[in-house]
Amino acid sequence: xxxxxxxxxxxxxxxxxxxxxxxxxxxxxxxxxxxxxxxxxxxxxxxxxxxxxxxxxxxxxxxxxxxxxxxxxxxxxxxxxxxxxxxxxxxxxxxxxxxxxxxxxxxxxxxxxxxx
Amino acid sequence: xxxxxxxxxxxxxxxxxxxxxxxxxxxxxxxxxxxxxxxxxxxxxxxxxxxxxxxxxxxxxxxxxxxxxxxxxxxxxxxxxxxxxxxxxxxxxxxxxxxxxxxxxxxxxx
Numbered sequence: 001x002x003x004x005x006x007x008x009x010x011x012x013x014x015x016x017x018x019x020x021x022x023x024x025x026x027x028x029x030x031x032x033x034x035x036x037x038x039x040x041x042x043x044x045x046x047x048x049x050x051x052x053x054x055x056x057x058x059x060x061x062x063x064x065x066x067x068x069x070x071x072x073x074x075x076x077x078x079x080x081x082x083x084x085x086x087x088x089x090x091x092x093x094x095x096x097x098x099x100x101x102x103x104x105x106x107x108x109x110x111x112x113x114x115x116x
Numbered sequence: 117x118x119x120x121x122x123x124x125x126x127x128x129x130x131x132x133x134x135x136x137x138x139x140x141x142x143x144x145x146x147x148x149x150x151x152x153x154x155x156x157x158x159x160x161x162x163x164x165x166x167x168x169x170x171x172x173x174x175x176x177x178x179x180x181x182x183x184x185x186x187x188x189x190x191x192x193x194x195x196x197x198x199x200x201x202x203x204x205x206x207x208x209x210x211x212x213x214x215x216x217x218x219x220x221x222x223x224x225x226x
Binding site: 004040041042043045048055056058091093104105107108110 | 215
């Protein structure tokens with residue numbers, strides 16, 4: 001168990017550019033979640049996969065955001081035409097299928113995005 | 117619409133004493149509540165959880181109490197240790213989602 005791995009740790013980009021983040025979950029975990037956290041707030045849910053299927057998306061996830069988990073293992077989160085309001089910490093978490101109450105989420109250390 | 121609230125942004129406690137972190141919620145449909153701890157530059161780490169059908173869950177130095185009628189839960193840490201200094205988040209389960217509070221920064225003084 002090497003934990004949830006996220007890359008890159010930091011990303012600075014100019015407004016209007018596209019960025020992609022990667023998450024490698026704990027290997028036996030079939031659920032994968034993306035959250036976003038801004039300063040002074042708790043994480044906000046973005047989207048969730050069970051295996052390769054994207055089962056739920058928050059209304060926070062505008063059409064500029066897309067997430068994939070093509071083989072049910074790692075996942076990518078892409079933001080197109082970045083805006084300054086996208087600056088945040090993007091957190092990935094994984095869990096077993098029993099759900100976040102009785103199978104707690106394990107988080108990666110996040111990717112901090114700064115849009116200038 | 118803040119469904120989960122942590123009204124104390126920070127809390128300072130003497131080492132060895134009890135730390136009590138509070139959380140209030142508005143949605144009576146939440147069925148699980150969790151506490152996470154976060155150090156700077158790291159992701160949140162799960163601490164302890166409680167089902168909505170229980171009123172207390174204990175794990176070592178950590179105890180979570182749930183008062184459903186008041187829609188209130190609290191995390192007790194006793195005795196507090198320097199390594200407990202971190203931001204503590206309360207989260208509530210709604211389907212596949214966790215709804216999070218804004219966090220309380222706990223500072224343990226020597």
